[in-house]
Amino acid sequence: MIEVKNLTKRYGTNLALDNVSFSVEEGKILGFLGPNGAGKSTAMNIITGYLSSTEGTVTVGGYDILENPNEAKKLIGYLPEIPPLYMDMTVKEYLNFMYDLKKVTLPREQHIQEICRLVKIHNVYKRLIGNLSKGYKQRVGIAQALLGNPPVLILDEPTVGLDPKQIIEIRKLIKDLGRNHTVILSSHILPEVQAVCERIIIINNGKLVADGATDRLAHDLSAEHRLIIRVDGPENEVLHALTALDHVKEVLSHGEKEKGVYEFSVEAELDYDIRRDLFALFARKGWPLLAMRNTDLTLEDVFLQLTSGADHAKISSKMKKGAEKE
Amino acid sequence: MKAILRRELKSYFSSPIGYVCIAVLLALFGLLYLNVMYSGSSSYIYMVYSSMFTFCMMVIPILTMKSMSDEQRNKTDQALLTAPISVTSIVLGKFFAAFIVYAIAMTGSLLPCVAISLFGSPSWGEVFGYYLGSLFYGAAMIAIGVFISSLTVSQVIAAIATFAVSIFILMMGQISSLASGTFIAQVVDWLAFDSRYSYFTQGIFNISSAVFFLSVVAIFVFLTARRLESKRWS
Numbered sequence: 001m002i003e004v005k006n007l008t009k010r011y012g013t014n015l016a017l018d019n020v021s022f023s024v025e026e027g028k029i030l031g032f033l034g035p036n037g038a039g040k041s042t043a044m045n046i047i048t049g050y051l052s053s054t055e056g057t058v059t060v061g062g063y064d065i066l067e068n069p070n071e072a073k074k075l076i077g078y079l080p081e082i083p084p085l086y087m088d089m090t091v092k093e094y095l096n097f098m099y100d101l102k103k104v105t106l107p108r109e110q111h112i113q114e115i116c117r118l119v120k121i122h123n124v125y126k127r128l129i130g131n132l133s134k135g136y137k138q139r140v141g142i143a144q145a146l147l148g149n150p151p152v153l154i155l156d157e158p159t160v161g162l163d164p165k166q167i168i169e170i171r172k173l174i175k176d177l178g179r180n181h182t183v184i185l186s187s188h189i190l191p192e193v194q195a196v197c198e199r200i201i202i203i204n205n206g207k208l209v210a211d212g213a214t215d216r217l218a219h220d221l222s223a224e225h226r227l228i229i230r231v232d233g234p235e236n237e238v239l240h241a242l243t244a245l246d247h248v249k250e251v252l253s254h255g256e257k258e259k260g261v262y263e264f265s266v267e268a269e270l271d272y273d274i275r276r277d278l279f280a281l282f283a284r285k286g287w288p289l290l291a292m293r294n295t296d297l298t299l300e301d302v303f304l305q306l307t308s309g310a311d312h313a314k315i316s317s318k319m320k321k322g323a324e325k326e
Numbered sequence: 327m328k329a330i331l332r333r334e335l336k337s338y339f340s341s342p343i344g345y346v347c348i349a350v351l352l353a354l355f356g357l358l359y360l361n362v363m364y365s366g367s368s369s370y371i372y373m374v375y376s377s378m379f380t381f382c383m384m385v386i387p388i389l390t391m392k393s394m395s396d397e398q399r400n401k402t403d404q405a406l407l408t409a410p411i412s413v414t415s416i417v418l419g420k421f422f423a424a425f426i427v428y429a430i431a432m433t434g435s436l437l438p439c440v441a442i443s444l445f446g447s448p449s450w451g452e453v454f455g456y457y458l459g460s461l462f463y464g465a466a467m468i469a470i471g472v473f474i475s476s477l478t479v480s481q482v483i484a485a486i487a488t489f490a491v492s493i494f495i496l497m498m499g500q501i502s503s504l505a506s507g508t509f510i511a512q513v514v515d516w517l518a519f520d521s522r523y524s525y526f527t528q529g530i531f532n533i534s535s536a537v538f539f540l541s542v543v544a545i546f547v548f549l550t551a552r553r554l555e556s557k558r559w560s
């Protein structure tokens with residue numbers, strides 16, 4: 001549905017996007033992650049035809065955004081980072097204006113009312129947009145993106161300014177929309193992306209640094225397999241016993257967490273499952289094992305690692321391995 | 327274009343700007359017409375329009391100052407430029423909205439003249455000449471104002487710059503007289519708005535003048551559209 005090829009954007013000498021390529025199939029929700037200034041909004045602005053790329057092409061539904069802008073734009077509903085609202089209009093006037101602007105052909109009253117119910121703004125329908133709270137403004141912004149029921153939705157940080165309850169509602173709405181729409185969603189709130197998106201693209205400094213299914217992305221990168229365990233036993237002896245185990249790379253004590261109970265983190269060799277050995281050890285020694293948990297990297301860790309740049313090379317090689325496995 | 331035109335017109339009248347501009351112009355027209363009535367001769371009506379001309383040129387920057395600059399500042403241009411419409415139709419919508427407000431004021435100015443005609447016989451040819459001339463001249467200035475407004479995100483800068491340009495255009499006739507007889511003077515004279523306008527003031531509908539002003543409108547609408555396009559490439 002959306003094809004982005006070798007997208008490059010320069011602002012003067014500043015490279016905002018560097019050779020970014022990806023595609024989104026119909027009916028998929030794609031998460032766009034990256035720190036501030038990574039190029040998320042620039043990419044979205046180019047896809048929607050607001051900005052032009054320096055190099056590269058964007059096609060939406062088979063239409064090139066530069067060659068057939070009007071056909072392509074008709075397929076897109078766009079919520080920019082700052083919702084494009086006219087403060088001197090009421091919600092009603094604004095939605096009717098956007099309805100005309102987008103040349104929507106669905107039955108006007110019915111369609112607008114339906115969208116208002118969907119994003120829950122019918123109670124402010126006759127109020128001036130300038131007087132609405134940030135959350136309502138954001139929802140009016142989402143409403144205008146939905147006008148005309150476009151098959152592609154591009155949402156730049158759609159839940160900014162909403163309260164937790166609204167955030168959950170909007171996420172659910174986006175998920176529902178994702179069933180019959182193609183959605184690109186940018187965010188720097190990781191749980192949000194994790195909750196809503198099937199696939200994630202991470203960009204940093206204008207470069208695409210990761211592209212993969214949401215669950216795999218976290219899994220593939222957490223190859224360290226560090227275990228956190230709690231043991232009812234003498235600290236030093238346990239530490240020695242753990243260090244003496246085969247395949248153990250590193251053991252750290254986190255100190256006494258409950259009375260007589262110590263916490264340790266154990267890092268095993270790559271691709272070795274140490275859990276059975278641990279159980280056997282403690283059973284032999286008679287030290288009750290009270291807790292054991294895996295520290296899979298969260299998406300936060302993945303994100304930080306990818307965008308901090310230090311482990312960049314290491315992780316991209318892992319990513320590639322992961323991709324090959326798929 | 328219609329959607330934008332409607333929105334712009336609404337915004338002129340949902341804020342005081344539209345009313346104030348029209349009210350100020352009509353009040354000044356009224357005052358000057360009052361003088362004509364005191365003088366007791368409808369032949370002085372030309373004085374009304376020749377003094378009002380400057381005031382009209384002062385009001386136009388106020389009308390056009392926010393047309394594009396505000397959109398860019400509030401990022402609402404993102405909605406316009408990502409909608410399936412051409413850039414030219416956006417600019418035309420803006421242009422016609424400002425022009426309609428201006429035309430309302432100018433048309434209102436004919437009312438005192440109607441009142442005078444009940445008691446005397448004003449020269450309607452002359453009055454309509456001034457009226458049409460002001461509309462054409464105003465249209466050209468509005469197109470220039472919209473263009474200037476697209477160059478900046480600040481309404482104030484847009485207004486001041488448009489005002490400066492309109493003063494410069496008013497003085498073009500004098501500039502050409504400084505270098506009279508030279509090629510430059512010929513060019514400036516040809517470009518000068520007031521020599522084109524003066525045909526109308528004599529009650530003559532000069533087609534070439536009308537075409538001249540319409541061409542200025544077309545050129546600046548085109549330039550504004552290109553300006554919006556070029557922003558995408560920056």
